[in-house]
Amino acid sequence: MLAAEAHDLVKTFDGKTAVDGVSIAVPAGSISGILGPNGAGKTTTIRMMLGIIDPDSGTRRLLGHDRPLEAAHEVGYLPEERGLYPSMPALEAMAFMGALRGLPLAEGRRRGRAVLEENGHADWAARTIRSLSKGQAQTVQIYGSLLHRPKLIVLDEPFSGLDAINQEKLEALIRRQRDQGVTVIFSTHVIAHAERLCDRVAIIAGGRVAFDGRVAEARETLRPIVTLRTRSTDGPWRAALPAEARANGNEWKFELPESGPEPLLRALLDGGAGIETLSIERPGLHDAFIAIAGESAAREMGGAEPGRQAA
Numbered sequence: 001m002l003a004a005e006a007h008d009l010v011k012t013f014d015g016k017t018a019v020d021g022v023s024i025a026v027p028a029g030s031i032s033g034i035l036g037p038n039g040a041g042k043t044t045t046i047r048m049m050l051g052i053i054d055p056d057s058g059t060r061r062l063l064g065h066d067r068p069l070e071a072a073h074e075v076g077y078l079p080e081e082r083g084l085y086p087s088m089p090a091l092e093a094m095a096f097m098g099a100l101r102g103l104p105l106a107e108g109r110r111r112g113r114a115v116l117e118e119n120g121h122a123d124w125a126a127r128t129i130r131s132l133s134k135g136q137a138q139t140v141q142i143y144g145s146l147l148h149r150p151k152l153i154v155l156d157e158p159f160s161g162l163d164a165i166n167q168e169k170l171e172a173l174i175r176r177q178r179d180q181g182v183t184v185i186f187s188t189h190v191i192a193h194a195e196r197l198c199d200r201v202a203i204i205a206g207g208r209v210a211f212d213g214r215v216a217e218a219r220e221t222l223r224p225i226v227t228l229r230t231r232s233t234d235g236p237w238r239a240a241l242p243a244e245a246r247a248n249g250n251e252w253k254f255e256l257p258e259s260g261p262e263p264l265l266r267a268l269l270d271g272g273a274g275i276e277t278l279s280i281e282r283p284g285l286h287d288a289f290i291a292i293a294g295e296s297a298a299r300e301m302g303g304a305e306p307g308r309q310a311a
């Protein structure tokens with residue numbers, strides 16, 4: 001079952017296309033990431049999916065509703081532009097956010113107080129938003145967006161501005177929500193968060209979906225990298241290395257040849273390389289993201305594709 005889907009969304013601002021035919025399918029109960037360079041169209045896509053703005057063309061479906069705003073009471077949202085009333089006490093701000101999503105104020109206050117206490121922030125309740133730091137206010141806003149116990153949570157760059165400890169806490173919170181059956185969608189520029197958390201990622205570049213699938217599938221678009229240290233400096237084994245292999249002393253780095261590790265190992269052994277250390281590792285999501293987003297940018301500019309081969 002899908003919690004959210006977008007089909008061929010297009011949005012143009014002042015004659016400039018911001019989103020150019022984006023389709024995304026988010027399975028219920030999953031954690032999905034939306035990645036992409038600045039200006040790629042992530043926020044615009046999220047706003048269209050939530051019904052905050054209408055697409056020029058294309059359709060979306062949110063928790064079974066063709067008109068996304070009908071699902072508003074079941075959706076929790078952290079917008080990219082944070083905004084709570086500066087003069088409101090934190091607990092009131094949270095209860096107010098819940099009320100906007102249909103939660104009675106008294107219940108919002110009760111739940112808000114409980115959440116603050118559970119997280120060791122009971123003292124924030126009476127403090128005004130103005131008196132909290134940026135990261136603290138953002139944390140209040142994230143808690144507030146969850147008070148009405150939404151089925152779907154959409155967080156636009158929730159990690160930005162949080163310190164390392166609070167980033168970890170937010171990762172744990174997102175996992176807990178997923179474990180309770182909630183669907184989570186978030187955008188981020190820090191690929192490591194997506195790599196650790198996401199069941200699926202969509203990479204948006206230039207208003208289009210450049211990749212949509214599991215994290216492992218994104219990584220598999222890159223060939224594994226061989227790092228090899230040899231005792232021998234020269235010999236017949238050198239013929240086993242691809243022409244692009246780069247050396248740093250007697251440490252070599254190169255993409256694993258198409259033929260795979262076994263012929264390479266055999267040639268190194270038979271050729272007398274004297275293997276000291278050897279690792280064969282698939283690059284992480286960070287490298288895959290740069291390759292996928294970079295390739296899409298190069299295509300857009302009509303340039304040659306960088307030398308990226310499919311595994």
Ligand SMILES: Nc1ncnc2c1ncn2[C@@H]1O[C@H](COP(=O)(O)OP(=O)(O)OP(=O)(O)O)[C@@H](O)[C@H]1O
Pocket residue numbers: 013014017018036037038039040041042043044045080
């Ligand atoms: N309300 C608007 N009016 C005019 N142009 C807009 C508007 N909203 C977005 N854009 C333009 O649409 C494009 C996509 O913007 P969007 O905010 O969706 O990108 P993003 O992927 O979220 O970027 P970032 O990583 O910087 O948050 C940009 O070129 C932006 O300038």
Ligand SMILES: [Mg+2]
Pocket residue numbers: 042043044080
């Ligand atoms: Mg954005």
